[in-house]
Amino acid sequence: MPKALILTGFGINCEEEFAAAYRLAGAQATIVHLNQVLHGQVSIHDFDILNFPGGFSFGDDLGSGVVLANKLRYRQTSADGRTLLDDIRQFVADGKFVLGICNGFQVLVKLGLLPNLGGDVTPEVTLTHNASGRYEDRWVTLRVNPASRTPFLKGIDKLEVPVRHGEGRLVVPDAATRAAIEASGLNCLSYVDANGDGTSEYPFNPNGADLNCAGLTDPTGQVFGLMPHPEAFLAAYNHPDWARRRRVNPAASEEGEGLRIFRNIVEHIAQRRLPHPPAPPFLDAEHPVGRGSQTDSGSATPTSIVDDVFTTTSAKWQVLKEYGRDMRKQPTPAEEVLWEALRGQKLAVKFRRQHSIDSYIVDFVTIPNKLIVEVDGEVDGEVHAEISQAEYDAGRTHTLRELGYEVLRFGNDEVLNDLDKVLTTIEEHLTQTNQTKRLRANS
Incomplete structure (x- = not known):
């Protein structure tokens, strides 16, 4: 309460x-x-x-x-x-x-x-x-x-x-x-x-x-x-x-x-206090997360994430979708400001908000570029200083990186008071990602 x-x-x-x-x-x-x-x-x-x-x-x-x-x-x-x-x-x-x-x-x-x-x-x-x-x-x-x-x-x-x-x-x-x-x-x-x-x-x-x-x-x-x-x-x-x-x-x-x-x-x-879904067990390389054709058991057939925006299983989706919908309806002021700066491909890439990946809902993600952007109350503040929350965040970030995503975190103050710097950091990561893609394509 x-x-x-x-x-x-x-x-x-x-x-x-x-x-x-x-x-x-x-x-x-x-x-x-x-x-x-x-x-x-x-x-x-x-x-x-x-x-x-x-x-x-x-x-x-x-x-x-x-x-x-x-x-x-x-x-x-x-x-x-x-x-x-x-x-x-x-x-x-x-x-x-x-x-x-x-x-x-x-x-x-x-x-x-x-x-x-x-x-x-x-x-x-x-x-x-x-x-x-x-x-x-x-x-x-x-x-x-x-x-x-x-x-x-x-x-x-x-x-x-x-x-x-x-x-x-x-x-x-x-x-x-x-x-x-x-x-x-x-x-x-x-x-x-x-x-x-x-x-x-x-x-x-x-x-x-x-x-x-x-x-x-x-x-x-x-x-x-x-x-x-x-x-x-x-x-x-x-x-x-x-x-x-x-x-x-x-x-x-x-x-x-x-x-x-x-x-x-x-x-x-x-x-804002809606509980996050529990942290999932870590996945190995033989069990990538995606949602293509679904079996009756709810498991997922791996698909190309570039072409498929679904990045969780149908069973997990049933749990997460209501959370995602509620979070889109009630953004924090910082989330709302950042979304206005990202939406409509303003940075030349398509971002999605409150998107489900595995057992998590991430604030913003560009799936083809495998970049997640999270906005926290304060990166080093009260919310993320608590041991249980810090452990959860560490496990969450580890799992997302295991799935191939880069995770950027910004505090409310950074977004609200220095939005240009936040956007510059995001753009730098996108540029670096594109350069890496080109090098791999040429190698």
């Missing part, structure tokens, strides 16, 4: 709604006072999602989220000078997720975790007083940016949720930052009018935000923040117009639209 850590204390007051949202979505929710984390009694690394709820941290005396953000940036949590911000950066590098709502969104922006275009957690935008000059407490309609890669918003087009804030106006300081945010699709949520168009008009845009922006993600899609409150719309009956809506559509779901965000991230984490 995915585990969500929800911080409270110092004026935060939406922690119970947060916990209810995660429990309804199928996660384990734990509420702790921030001091328990700062004093080392609770580690964020024991959780999958770190959450900053709404409220009025430190009374907003110096501006919303400012004091709490400074506490996280400068308060040392260990003798070596490490801060909680350092831990959060490692948390994200390990492939985990951070969510901030309202005051929590303000904290993430003041920390520089959003939008974090430069990757160095330097504040690049800010949130300030509403253009209306007043506290806004109303329902708004949001549209999801189709260019956004964050799993929090996967499959969502529009949603209606309430806002409750006095300082929710996003200010982007210059045209270059604005262009960079838009080019990367980091402005993931926009306020829209009655026609569904992005708008700066009050009250559809309740605070006058630049880019009509109600929420941001970082380039990885793992850090997400928004001003409106999805945790305040978990049941259809939370909506002020629920009675009329029920009369118009008695069969409508009793779930509130805000719950979809929490279901999305919980399902995404659970999907």
Whole structure:
């Protein structure tokens, strides 16, 4: 079960709604006072999602989220000078997720975790007083940016949720930052009018935000923040117009639209944890793996892999195909980015994704070139540092190489932050493979 850590204390007051949202979505929710984390009694690394709820941290005396953000940036949590911000950066590098709502969104922006275009957690935008000059407490309609890669918003087009804030106006300081945010699709949520168009008009845009922006993600899609409150719309009956809506559509779901965000991230984490099939016994040269004509027993007659895309037996295929289908539907942000760069023969070869080879599903493979490309949470990070997982990966790589494949591994950070280098490495291996083929043909 995915585990969500929800911080409270110092004026935060939406922690119970947060916990209810995660429990309804199928996660384990734990509420702790921030001091328990700062004093080392609770580690964020024991959780999958770190959450900053709404409220009025430190009374907003110096501006919303400012004091709490400074506490996280400068308060040392260990003798070596490490801060909680350092831990959060490692948390994200390990492939985990951070969510901030309202005051929590303000904290993430003041920390520089959003939008974090430069990757160095330097504040690049800010949130300030509403253009209306007043506290806004109303329902708004949001549209999801189709260019956004964050799993929090996967499959969502529009949603209606309430806002409750006095300082929710996003200010982007210059045209270059604005262009960079838009080019990367980091402005993931926009306020829209009655026609569904992005708008700066009050009250559809309740605070006058630049880019009509109600929420941001970082380039990885793992850090997400928004001003409106999805945790305040978990049941259809939370909506002020629920009675009329029920009369118009008695069969409508009793779930509130805000719950979809929490279901999305919980399902995404659970999907990534689908167990790999067990490692197969090592095969020898007399039993190559391929799928040509099948016998009744499910064994495979060897075929040319160049001509035949099936690289497992029918029996194994029956086990693996559902895993492969699910993994194609729920790619990680890094997998999605790399697939866009590989698909359509962009590197002059045809890649397949989530393809079954023997007893494994590989992320990407070009079969004629016998090259497999894998994307991991972190090559040397938490997931692949565990002994059992490391042993499994070693056996997996050994078997794939025994079958004649070369295996390249890249971490999430490499793909998301240095895609050109990743593609260059892949191209170099493809060039080397082609040169080897030519030498063998001429020999």
